[in-house]
Amino acid sequence: MPNARMLAAGSVLLGLALIPPPALAQDAARMEAIERQLRSLQSELARLRREAATARQEAERSRTEVRETQRRLDTAPPPAALAAVPPPAPPPDTGRVTFPNNRPTFTSADGRFSASLGGQFQYDIGGYLRDAPGNPNNRGVRDLDSFGQNLRRGRLLFGFRYDDFTFNITPDFGGSPDGSPTLYEANFNWNPIRPLTLTLGYFKPWVTLQDSMSSNDFLFLERPSIVEIARNIAAGDGRSSLGGRWAANRWFASAYLTGANYGGNSTAQGIPDQTGGVARIAGRPYADPDIDVHLGLSGNYAFDIRRTSTGQTLQLRDRAELRIDQSRLIDTGSLPADHAYAWGPEFGLRWRNFLLQGEYIHIGVEQARAGAAPRPDLGFEGGYVEGSWVLTGEPRLYTSSAAAFARPKPAHPFSLAEGGWGAWEVMARYSVADLNDKVRRGQAQATTGGVFGGRQEVVGLGLSWYPNNLLRFMLNWDIVNVDRLNPAGTTQIGQRFHTLALRTQLAF
Template sequence: MTLSSRFLLLSLTALSGASALSVSSAHAATSDSAEVAALRREMAEMRQEMLSMRSELRHRNTFPTNHDGRPASDRGEAHSWKNARAAAAHTPNDYNGAPEAGIGFNQQARINYHASGDGRPASDRGITSSWEDFKRASAGTEVVQIGGMKIGFPNGRPTIQSEDGKYAFSVGLAFHEDFGGFMGVTPRRGEATGKFNSFTSNARRLRIPFTFRYKDWVANVTPDFGAGNNDGTVGLYEANLNYAGLRNTILTVGYFQPRVTEEDAESSNDFEMMERPGITDIVRNISASDARFVVGGLHYEKRWWLAAYFTGQQFGGRNGNGYYGGDGAISDSQTGGMLRAAGRPIATKNWDLHLGISAMSAFKPNNGAHGRSFTFSQRPEVNLGEDSLLGTGAITNVAQVWAAGPEVGLRWKSFLIKSEYYHIGVNRSRDASGQSLSNLNFSGWYVAANYTLFGTPRAYNYKEGAFAAPGVKENQEFNPATGHWGALEVTGRYSETNLNSQPNSATGVRGGNQIVWSGGLNWYPNRHFRVMLDYNHFIDQRTNHDGLVNIAGRNGNSVAARVQAAF
């Protein structure tokens, strides 16, 4: 009730009291005087309250106040107060609290602008983070608020969330379109020509990550409309449930790509070259490839990173027409695991030193059409539909497969060099005649160097235990009119993969040896787009397990480009 209303009510009450008092006075001569005295006291109290309220009303009309009770500082605020008081007279009181914000049409959307960070590409997978990290990322991006919903781009990804951030849904994109061809891959006498197109194209990745969040619980589902080496089929990259409520820890169950090796821990949107080095691609596929069933987790700090997962079959592994090439005859699926630990002993503005170790194992391989068998194969570090020149064929009677090796990386300002080495062991059981088979050993390594010519250089991402791509801040984005060109980096790499083990033995394997010299340029006009150009020169020794394509050794060259979009 307003002060003026209370004043009017008390005035009427006082007048009524006065009338009643007059009647009572006439009757007092013949009635109990105690009743008259009580009535007089009540009237005096009411009159005193009325005078007090009149004094307060005069003071407020003379000295208006703000909504927080402080005196208005100028005539504008006094005028606003009077308008607000007039409006309040027509607004019914709501004793249930403030009404819930709704979506109003034809209303002005509220936009909050924030800094865009260092401008590095978004991840190629569903982004899993704690609720607190998600709210911090949302606070650091541009937001449009409509009613009780917020629309923004935390981590560079379109996201719709409730006002308190408890519920959120985001959609991303990792689009990699490759095109190019091969030169000089001439077959030697007796060899088949093979598939080495002079020009072709391939949708290497076309992932659309869908991420659903409720507080610290996150579900990721990422279909992939690209297809590795030959596009035209649709598959699944990941489908997993995550809990991120523990400090700097993410627990995961479902189809997932466990982070193993430094190169594989990087998002494909951050790769220095279009493809991983051959050896890291081989070892990750032992038990930690894309869409692998996992149960496990990771923990990170600014100076160290640790992950461990139990792994099972790959998505579609028991389907003969599976996206990743399955076997419909599997009667007992693979089980395995992986462990990766990384440290960052030096971390300054100009220096970063990365040291790590990765280990993975298939405790028991799939039991399929060839019994418990395992196959290693690798293309010449480009995926344009070509044949493999390196391969072991199906190794049978396999009891266990494992691999392990060190990681090292060093950044100095805009220069980065890194290297990894891995040893692969294949433990075999007895053959059909009961004879024990010797174990097999393979190996490989690479060294890569990278320099950022302009733009924000590569930096260490301690949440992944790996290096991230260059960044393009908003004021550095490509715009010739202002003299801004984004970011440009040059990279080079040498890699060697040896799949020969006891090649002259009847029970050995001649899978070949492959050396690849690579060089490339990567241009980032902004954080969401990239153009890559790679040149590879490959030298392959002969193998006995790839038909007639490489029975005498084969060399060649490839030139390929990629256009990339990442949200």
């Protein structure tokens, strides 16, 4: 491309062409000088072109060298120092903490592991109301404490789950009476398929409707006496168990082989040891948002009764549906027994915020034969019916995992700021337990082989206040009538009295 000098030279030549000849002659020296400048400019332009071509060749050579160097770096192994440096660590797995059913639960980020903590606190205060011992309405000879207190249950619930496996352990610092910490459960569970749960360890096997309810959900402070007596034949708290349950939405089935209770082997091992079995089947033939109908049947059987220092014996007894005083007013004493069993049907009906439920239970004892003394098989029976009406309208909903009814959840928790008053519930119950069999008034039980264990009737009324889902205050008033003769069949040793007790409960 022509540069500025070349353009200037062209302009000069054009100007010279227009000058007259005389003027050209005069400027010959100047023209020669201009030509020399043009030749110099052309030489300079050629040099610049040569230098640009050389620069392009150098640049291409440099790019080729860079590409070759990069290729060698990409294919060469890393230096030993760099190879030893570990890759950056992944971010920590922090997991998460949630509160299902108000229970603090830690769950890993991948959801495979969880650990939960629960608690149960039940503190009872109450006592007995009765006339002077000489009054005909107070026929007993035993002294009952007039007032007392008891930490009925003080449990810490620890649960650990990994995939389909769960471990539960629950120590209990309460009791009947309190003061002797024990173990409520320690068991290993596996859920191979839903809704099947297999269990091994110390456990409370599912038996009867009342015993399948959580103790946080009872209508009254204690189970009816006939249920308490029957469940301890081969079930009850802390019973060594192996078995499983199938808990679907509309029906429930469970079966377990059982052994001794926790602590039962603290003395010399019994021969034979306690062995038995427990089974329950229940379901809801009809259910809708307003109605739940429950029907069921359960039983437990002791194949072998644990042998003690006094022989292979079984004792059936219970307190007056209260644990403030530890007196047991119905008691068969030690019965020489080879086997024992209990069975009974159960029913329940919920209509909106009203609940009615009950059970009949039969207990059988196969006495061990020895010598000429009469030892017939014995049969005892009892039952209960109880009802609940939640004044504030909340229902006692059905729990499929236990095939039983749970306590109401307040729709408006207690709050002075927001005006909520929690849930209020009134309850009533009639229960009977008859431990008399093969006996007649005025005739000693030794002559027939029967037993004057006594007949106990309890009429109870109750009021519960649920400020929120964690707290409950329950007031129970029971009218108790125990009709019992001494072993000779001649003297009344029963009692009539009232009980009044308040329970403060915290559960999560």
